[in-house]
Amino acid sequence: MTTGDQAAVTAEDVRRVARSLPRTEEALVREHVKFRVRSIVYCSLSPDETLMGFGFPKEEREALVAAEPEKFLMPRPSDMRYHWVHARLAALTLDEMRELVIDAWRMVVPKRVAAAHLETLAGL
Numbered sequence: 080m081t082t083g084d085q086a087a088v089t090a091e092d093v094r095r096v097a098r099s100l101p102r103t104e105e106a107l108v109r110e111h112v113k114f115r116v117r118s119i120v121y122c123s124l125s126p127d128e129t130l131m132g133f134g135f136p137k138e139e140r141e142a143l144v145a146a147e148p149e150k151f152l153m154p155r156p157s158d159m160r161y162h163w164v165h166a167r168l169a170a171l172t173l174d175e176m177r178e179l180v181i182d183a184w185r186m187v188v189p190k191r192v193a194a195a196h197l198e199t200l201a202g203l
Contacts (some may be wrong), residue, residue: 134183
């Protein structure tokens, strides 16, 4: 469903993108859906599926949240040591969500795996 230039992002949209990425496993951990490569989580969904947590450079997250506080939130205090940010799914476009998930995945896979996958996408 599209409203203006913004599509409503759903948890299923996030699942579709994450599951398409090589080496991704999906797990349910304490009611949160987690997408990971081996043991490293790069994306998660809140139990009510309204928030998406994702890997993001620690040194850039304050600027991201400050620039769009209606869209992005800092992680809870116990997660501040991780490269992590939260986003409200309802505030994201499909393209933004896809970019955030893929960038988070790229942080946890070997560079050659990411490069090969992105080459495949470019060839489509």
